[in-house]
Amino acid sequence: MNRKSASQIYIFMSFMMALGNSIMFTTSGIYHVSTLGLNPFELVLMGTVLELTVLIFEGITGVVADTYSRKISVIIGMFILGAGFAVEGSILWLHGLVSVISVFAWVVISQLLFGIGWTFVSGANTAWMVDEAGEEHAGAILMKSQRMSLIATLLGIACSVGLSAAAPNLTFLTGGILYAALGIALFFWMKETGFVRKGHASHESHFRRMLGTWLDGAGVVRRQPLLLAMIAVTLLSGAASEGYDRLWQSFLITGVGMPGLPVPIAVWFGVVSAAATLIGLIGVRLAEKKMDMGSRRAISAAMFWFTLIRIAAILSLAFATNFAWAILSVLVVSAARSVSEPVYDTWLNMNLESQTRATVLSMVSQSDALGQTAGGPVVGWIGSRASVRASILTAGVLLLPVLGVFGRIARQKKGDQQRETPS
Template sequence: MSFIMALANSIMFTTSGIYHVTSLHLNPFELVLMGTVLELTVLVFEGITGVVADTYSRRISVIIGMFILGFGFAVEGSALWLSEAGSLISVFAWVVVSQILFGIGWTFVSGANTAWVVDEIGEEQAGGILMRSQRMSLIASLLGIGCSVGFSMIAPNLPYLTGGVLYALLGMLLLVIMKETKFVPQEHAPQTSHFKRMTGTWLSGAKVVRRHPLLGVIIAVTVFTGAASEGYDRLWQPFLISGMGLPDLPVSLAAWFGIVAAAATLLGLGGVRLAEKWIDMSNQRKVSIAMFALTGMRIAAVLSLAVAPNFAWAIASVLMASASVSISEPIYGTWLNMNLESKTRATVLSMVSQSDALGQTAGGPVVGWIGSRYSIRASLLSAGVLMLPVLAVFARIIRRRT
């Protein structure tokens, strides 16, 4: 599942900017608005779909999400054709529809997939599985980069159409091979309505957060992480282009960013492999120390990019930031699941994802405004500073474990 999802995402998103600008002719405001629509959709639906996974079935939630994602990406790849077929609806309107579908589909998968894995194999084994799945995802991303460049040369929308088909095929594959043997739905009275069942599950998840103060703090500071990541993700490429200036070599813009993406993926792949060997994923204190170190590395990389004096320095900073994210994602997922109860696991994971979406929706534009008002360097500096509370939280966790 991780391999196919990563392959589809890499095929679509490596050259997505070229498709949006050269084929759909979206302006900068529309490009930003796309992200805002996506994050607002996640913010609204994440809690609902997480509760569905905990109340009824993680397996069904994941499979529904795959089909919705496949349809959403197919709509985005067909936006120009759909607009020409129905002239009353603009290209951008179809892109907005695709982002809403993308957001809804992702909320069905987010949280439910990790909760399913942890329930099926146990918390002790989950860390290793998540690390190996991350390694497979990075290998798939590397393959997808080349496919994306090749497909986009045939037709700019072909990567999105391919990604949509891959997600739909994955949904059909999971219908056959994905089993759910350990999930126990929450007990409710026979006559309880669906709405009351879902409300009860959400309230149970909220109680878990209240009983674990550090978990509540993590959810809160994830807002800051979301704001920082939204600003960084949208600005590092423009910073390399306009702030640093690409070297004067006979290499296209798409090829430059393909090279950077491939280098970042290879570096992340090596980092994940080392982390698998060195980190005991069943030891909560060691996992917390790893998260502290990787968060510090990410903050340092973002701040380093903000003050980079030359292109080589900037590229090194981007690669370090990318590697820290690749390594920390499965470790952070493992740490969260160590502190969650099975019956509300997907709900609480969705709460974390919601706080990230809130940060991206509310904080991302602020970081972007700083760039417009002052400079992109100032935006990157603010993104690094916004992540400092997360570092403080993991430091506190390590002290308590000690």
Template sequence: MVFMMSLAGSIIFTTYSIYYVTKLGLSPFQLVLAGTVLEITVLVSEGITGVVADTYSRKLSVIIGMFVLGSAFVLEGCIVWMMHPASMLPAFAWLIMSQMLYGIGWTFVSGADTAWIVDELDEEQTGGLFMRSKIFALTASLLGIVVSVGLSLLAPNMPFLAGGAVYFILGLVLIRYMKETGFIRREREPHTSPIRELGKTWVSGVSVLRHHPLLLLLTVVTLFNGAASEGYDRLWQIHLIDEIGFPEASVSMAVWFGLISAAATILGMLAVRFAGKRMDLLLERKVSATLFILTCIRMGCILLLALAPNFTAAIFAVLLLGVAGSVSDPIYTTWLNSKLPSRNRATVLSMISQSDALGQSAGGPVVGYIGSRFSIRASLLAAGFLLLPVMALFGKVMRKR
């Protein structure tokens, strides 16, 4: 599942900015606004879908998400064919609709997939599994990069259509092969409506967060992480295209982005393998110290990219940032899941994901406005400084533990 999801994501997002900028003609503000709509959709939907996963079935939630994601990306790939005077809606309106579908589909999968696998296995096994699954994800990303570049050279919208098809195929595979043996569906009280049952699950999830200071702190960490990542994720490629520029060579932008993504993926695989062999994910102090250092690296890389005087410095920052993100993701996921009770796991994970969406939907427009009002470099600087609270919070946990 991780392999195919990463394959689809890599096919779609390696060269997505070429489609957005050269074919759909989006401005930096529109790029960030599209991301903001996505995150607001996640913010609204996440609480509902997480509760569905904890109340009824995590398998069902994941499978629904796959088909909705496939529909979202196929629609996005078709936008370029809808751009003609007779069209009822402009291209940006179709993009907003596809982003809303993307957000709904993502929330059905988010939290439910992690809660499902943690219930299927002992918690002691999940740390190593998340590290290994990251290797599978990065391997799939390498394959997806090649496919994305090849399809983008044929037509910039083809990666979206192919990625959407992969999600549809994965949905069919999961219907056939995905088992759910660890999840115990809640006993429904007589004369209790489904809405009331969902509400009880949500309230119990809130109670878990309220009575666990570390989970509350991690929720705040996720909030600022989301605010910082939205600006960077949406603008680093257009920053390279418009403000840094590529070396003069007979190599297309699609190939350049493919080479950058491939290099970041290979370095990330090596870093994750190294960290997996040397880190004990059960030692909380060591984990918090590692996340503090990785956050410092991420902030430094975003600031370096913003101030980069040339292409070499910019690429160094992008690659090192990718490595830091590849290592921090499975460490943070393992640490977070070790603190959650099985009964409410998907609901609480969805609430924390809502915090990420809130950070992205609140921070994204601010960062995008700075880019439109001043420059993309200024936007990236703002995104980098948004990681300062994350560093402070991880430092606080490190001292306390």
């Protein structure tokens, strides 16, 4: 498969996934609270079920992708995701059909499907793209993919508002249809020519093959101290992001206070979400033009600065005393995250071997899920014992080790370049 075709398919895949996610999750709170009647504990437990599912299945599905096929893994994931979102959008109908299963139990089932489906896609989609397009082109493709995903997010926000006004469950039904349609499209369009299966003895069982692939991936991590350190600090990053994502809206409402204008809170947050997406889109476009995504040193240095900006913005939010200050901090956090995501993915793939790429990417995702599952509640507990401001401050502090790791990487890459440069 040629590089251009692989690039186009990957960008199309990312665009459609971002569109579906934006349609579903922009107004998901209205559906979960107003239509399904979930209480705060059930809302938190729903997220915990999702993260635990990802934590358990991520390593298994990553090994499947590396042992058998990235394409098959991605397509299976799309259909499972489509089924999960369709279930979530049909909960009231399903509850009426099978009343012995409670509404919340159906929510848990949908989250289990969501988590399992996502683990089949996560890691496998990027590993497929890098193998087909080449590692040297991956950075540029990931950056363009992020830009197109942000455009899809803007479109999805508008669609979500319109569909939710008609019927709140339509957003999830639409998302389920989009994911299923994407699975069908990929079945016909997606080719796999760059991936070479690892040789196995004919008498080996499927379990032994998958175990061997997992052990190979673990060996890659063990042989690269910086990659091992990155997986370790991803625990802290996951805890920080979970705490921040769950609490920044609450902090604006209760910690800083909303402006005294006759505008519903939902509208405020919709405007903030759209503004953050637009700023992120501008940031990604500038990074596309200015950054050398094929340079290990440039990418390492960029990750250091993006992490520093993100930490500074989160700490700024923690100390904000008025709405304008707080909103500016939120927008900077969002922009830094939008630009840093494709850069981080590029950095990871530059340090991975093709045969175990999906497995190691899944290990990183597992580390993030573990951090969110275990650390997020701790950050929330600090908020309940002290204040939401203290939780936001804790989230910023938890990212400091990540800054240290990227600083070390950037210094090492600079030193390597100096040694390689002839005097």
